[in-house]
Amino acid sequence: MNASALARFARSTEMTLLVVGVLGSVALVAGSHGSLLHGNAIRGVLTYLTVPVLIGLAQLVVLAVGQMNLSVGALGGFLAVAIAVLMADHGVPAPVAILIALAAGTLLGAANGLLVVATRINGFIVTLATMTILGGLQYRLAGTRTIDLGSSGLTRFGDMSVLNIPVIFLLALAIAGLLAFFLRRVPTGRRMLASGGNPLAARLSGISNDRSLIVAHALSGLITGIAAVLTVASAPGVNKSIGGDWLLPSFAAPIIGGAALAGGSVSVLGAVLAAFIVRLVDVARAQYSLDPSWVNFTVGAIVLGTVVIGRIRQARQARSTPRRSGDTTGDRYVPTARSTS
Numbered sequence: 001m002n003a004s005a006l007a008r009f010a011r012s013t014e015m016t017l018l019v020v021g022v023l024g025s026v027a028l029v030a031g032s033h034g035s036l037l038h039g040n041a042i043r044g045v046l047t048y049l050t051v052p053v054l055i056g057l058a059q060l061v062v063l064a065v066g067q068m069n070l071s072v073g074a075l076g077g078f079l080a081v082a083i084a085v086l087m088a089d090h091g092v093p094a095p096v097a098i099l100i101a102l103a104a105g106t107l108l109g110a111a112n113g114l115l116v117v118a119t120r121i122n123g124f125i126v127t128l129a130t131m132t133i134l135g136g137l138q139y140r141l142a143g144t145r146t147i148d149l150g151s152s153g154l155t156r157f158g159d160m161s162v163l164n165i166p167v168i169f170l171l172a173l174a175i176a177g178l179l180a181f182f183l184r185r186v187p188t189g190r191r192m193l194a195s196g197g198n199p200l201a202a203r204l205s206g207i208s209n210d211r212s213l214i215v216a217h218a219l220s221g222l223i224t225g226i227a228a229v230l231t232v233a234s235a236p237g238v239n240k241s242i243g244g245d246w247l248l249p250s251f252a253a254p255i256i257g258g259a260a261l262a263g264g265s266v267s268v269l270g271a272v273l274a275a276f277i278v279r280l281v282d283v284a285r286a287q288y289s290l291d292p293s294w295v296n297f298t299v300g301a302i303v304l305g306t307v308v309i310g311r312i313r314q315a316r317q318a319r320s321t322p323r324r325s326g327d328t329t330g331d332r333y334v335p336t337a338r339s340t341s
């Protein structure tokens with residue numbers, strides 16, 4: 001990394017989040033008199049950080065194309081219950097149940113995208129409807145019971161660690177790395193960002209915005225499916241409440257991490273760091289016995305502040321961007337159309 005790249009990173013949102021995360025960790029460790037540095041404490045924090053990272057990434061890929069996915073929590077909860085029911089009630093082997101869940105997550109995600117494309121209804125409305133449907137199906141499968149898988153191969157996998165770092169957390173980081181590579185280096189990922197950033201220029205470049213939207217929703221469903229699998233692997237039991245509290249964290253991680261709600265600009269590293277900071281807020285609540293409602297209040301306030309600051313920055317950039325004859329649409333600069341293949 002050269003000097004100019006280092007200078008840009010030093011001014012970036014990711015650097016700010018990194019500093020906040022380090023300072024917050026130091027403050028919590030000092031407040032706990034070092035107890036948070038014990039192996040079991042670190043392992044617990046990282047275990048419960050796994051799902052927030054993944055659901056943040058599931059939301060991030062949809063935000064990349066300028067959409068929202070309100071069904072992340074409902075889909076994850078439904079798939080988690082489906083895995084547990086397949087294994088506990090029908091004796092389906094864990095690998096088969098996992099493959100079924102991942103395939104179902106991908107297909108249901110793609111169905112969201114297809115509905116948006118076919119109806120031209122905003123993804124907010126479409127995923128709100130599918131969220132309600134999936135929530136009903138989850139309750140239909142689980143009812144009021146808690147499904148305990150006991151000592152199955154999947155739960156044993158959830159307990160595995162390397163140097164006291166949970167394997168499921170390492171898997172979440174690997175998925176984050178693959179997603180960053182996909183969005184930055186793979187033509188399909190770059191086309192998704194182009195579609196989100198400027199649909200008109202993308203279409204003039206020969207990019208199918210509809211295809212990008214469907215791929216984004218399908219990928220979101222796949223990542224949500226992985227989050228469901230790891231939830232079943234690490235949770236003591238599965239019931240109808242799984243996924244019910246995923247919606248706010250799924251938006252908090254990518255938005256605090258620097259994703260633009262309008263699409264076209266996301267940061268995988270920023271989303272991972274933001275998920276860690278949100279988890280630190282939860283650890284602080286437990287450490288100081290604060291009211292749980294303060295966590296949602298704090299996270300919601302941070303998300304709102306991030307959105308407002310982002311809008312202010314966009315407005316300033318729009319005023320400072322020189323208008324070019326024939327290259328503008330309203331107040332938004334449209335870059336010269338070119339292929340991102």
